[in-house]
Amino acid sequence: xxxxxxxxxxxxxxxxxxxxxxxxxxxxxxxxxxxxxxxxxxxxxxxxxxxxxxxxxxxxxxxxxxxxxxxxxxxxxxxxxxxxxxxxxxxxxx
Numbered sequence: 189x190x191x192x193x194x195x196x197x198x199x200x201x202x203x204x205x206x207x208x209x210x211x212x213x214x215x216x217x218x219x220x221x222x223x224x225x226x227x228x229x230x231x232x233x234x235x236x237x238x239x240x241x242x243x244x245x246x247x248x249x250x251x252x253x254x255x256x257x258x259x260x261x262x263x264x265x266x267x268x269x270x271x272x273x274x275x276x277x278x279x280x281x282x
Contacts, residue, residue, distance in 0.1 A: 212279055218272075233275045241278050243271050254278045 195211045204224035211217045221230040230244040242252040243266060250260045 216279060216282065218275060231271045231275075233278060235279075235282055240282070241275060254281075 197209045197211065199207045199209075206220075206222045208220040209217055210220070216233070216235045219230070219232045219234060222228070228245060230246075231242060232239050233241040239252065239257050241254045242257060243263070244250065245265070248262060249265045250262050251266075253259055253261060
């Protein structure tokens, strides 16, 4: 597990929408969003109120790299495990 001491909060907005917040510690969390109707998926690592890394499929799969989150770099669809492992490495570097 990428974040063994994290707390999980979840909210089902509607039966076709899922929003998760995984609190890693006071200043750092992961937001995950999925919309079944549009197939939209978003993963965002937030630290001190700022996104520091992200992956989503708006207009095709891409990621927002650590220390350059304004960029949109194309990528193949990642597994949840791949996203969380990348985020774990970033959290360890913060």
